[in-house]
Amino acid sequence: MTERKNITIMGAGLVGSLLSLYLAKRGHKVDLYERRPDMRKTLLDGGRSINLALSDRGFRALRGIGIEEEVRQVAIPMHGRIMHDEEGRLTFQPYGKEGQFIYSVSRAGLNAALMDISEPNPDITYHFNRQLLDLDLHQNKATLRNHETGETESLEAELLFGADGAFSMVRNAMQKTERYNYSQSYLEYGYKELTIPAAEDGSWQLEKNALHIWPRGNYMMIALPNLDGSFTCTLFFPYEGPLSFENIKTDDDLLAFFLQAFPDVVALMPDLAQEYFSNPVGTLVTVKCFPWSYKDKALLIGDACHAVVPFYGQGMNAGFEDITVLDQMLENFDGDWEKLFHAFERRRKPDADAIADLAVLNFIEMRDKVADPRFLLRKKIESKINQQYPDKWIPLYSMVTFTDLPYSYALETGRLQDEIMQKVMKHIHSVEDYEKPEVQKLLEKQLIQKERLKGYQGQRV
Known part of the structure; x- marks a missing residue:
């Protein structure tokens, strides 16, 4: 047991919530600050969720706190890809050997489950509606806005983890330090979330235990199953060009495009136009940076230091694996946090860069080759x-x-x-x-x- 620390985590998403459980298990006191309201009590804006594919690396991290099987019960195994061509013909491609599946999980459902497990722990405290405005890394002093009162608040962190996502404010503070390397790159594609609802009897209108892909060369759509019988569909589409978000302007444009590109799903999407024109277009960004830490004061983790596009289904799994690796390194921790942070970032950086590159390559495969x-x-x-x-x-x-x-x-x-x-x-x-x-x-x-x-x-x- 090392010296008990008062640890601050910025971001109470999937990685932040899971990290809190691991750190509390090590005997530390953890406070999480999240800019959004409590998702268990407030319905957050839709249209940006992209269902998550949970695989072995993610399950390994959940196993470490004893909730692997609990999560499997609320996840849907997907045995492989089902490709849909323009004529509606289907081709099945298994993911691995017999018994090897990936699992479709709800981002919000898994996040809420992690919060429910964390919150009863007396060493874990959530602070919602707290937006990080500024961070002085030299003194680890943070300025936050309390969206419930409108006032600003200050806190001084003994040890700070930035788990605040691809547009991390903790990383933003690190970028202002000397010799900091940072890059972000966007695909020329955005995404829009759509839905295939359950049938009237509550059943799934497509094969339940598969990830569905409509590969069309320059664009594609995918669909992942949900427990309520629906499918969350994601259209990955160019921003500009003859077939693009900019050129679909009316209900008639949309219907004509879907009848030509995805004719087998038009009848399954009664709210297509309403969802298409009301849901936002999400961006697809890759973030690479280094270092991930500042002295013995702060460490980035998950998307905050290695955001990837979603085409390998590894964003969450990679963030969870960060926690597994960090926890393994804490087994032999000698009390020197700066040395630990440096060892962690050097170990994980090559793997973070690799999965970022693999995710872009898999987009090309899914879009162009699977048919x-x-x-x-x-x-x-x-x-x-x-x-x-x-x-x-x-x-x-x-x-x-x-x-x-x-x-x-x-x-x-x-x-x-x-x-x-x-x-x-x-x-x-x-x-x-x-x-x-x-x-x-x-x-x-x-x-x-x-x-x-x-x-x-x-x-x-």
Whole structure:
């Protein structure tokens, strides 16, 4: 047990709420400050939620505080992707091996559950409607506006964690320090949230246990199931251009576009026009920065230091994994917070950058490739390689989603495997071609070279 600290967390979202439980478990007193009202008591503005895909890394963090199974009960397993083409034909692509699923969860529902678990703890206190206006990092003095009274309040933090999201005010204060590296990049796409409601009998109008994708080359729509029988749909669409948000201006424009692009869902979306024109267009931003800490006073965590676009379903999972890694490092903590913060940020930064890059690459895959017969054949061949060489070949998606291998390792290994697949697929025209002696010989040779190259890279590290 290290010295008990009074810890301040800015942001009571998913990462902040889970972090409070881990820190309190370590014996610290935690105060969370959140600019929004208590979501359990006030319905927050809709249209920006994007259902979350909870996978192994996230569940590992929930397991650490004993609520993994509790969350599984309110999550829906998705066994794979179902692709919808323009004619309404469906193609199913499993995510991993039998028994490997990702889970659709409600962002607000999971956040409320974490708050409900945290709040009875006498060492955890929530302060809602508190917006951080200014932060003096040298003295760890924060100025906040109390939106209930309209007054400003001051607090002095003994130890501060910035879990306040992609547009973090804690990070904003760090950006004003010397030699601070920061970048943000936006996709030329925004997103708009839509809904497929439950059928009259409360059932799901599409296959419940799948993530649905309508890939259309320059844009796409996805749908994730909810417990109430509905689906949360997200249209990812260019801001500008012939087919874009700027060019759909009327109900007629919208209907004509959906009948042409997504004809199989028009009848399932009775509130399409109302939702489309009332819900905001969300932005898709990647944030990279370094360092993540300031002396022994403050540390960024989650989206505050590594916001990613949502196309690998790893934003929340990566933030939760931050907490798992930090908690592991606290096992051997010697009381030097500055040393701990530096070790943490150096360990996590390469993985944060890797999942940011992977998320953008997966957007291209989901938008352009998942409907391509050659791509689907390649996925089947990769699955066969994995079955034949389980210790030498794990598909990239499985490394990211179903293991705790570092994201940076998954990215680099994925690149090596992609080079091998390009060579192998030249000889593949059907699944049966995999058994050809020349294919097996080529694959064996490539896997030997891959192992040698990975060993060489490991020696360099």
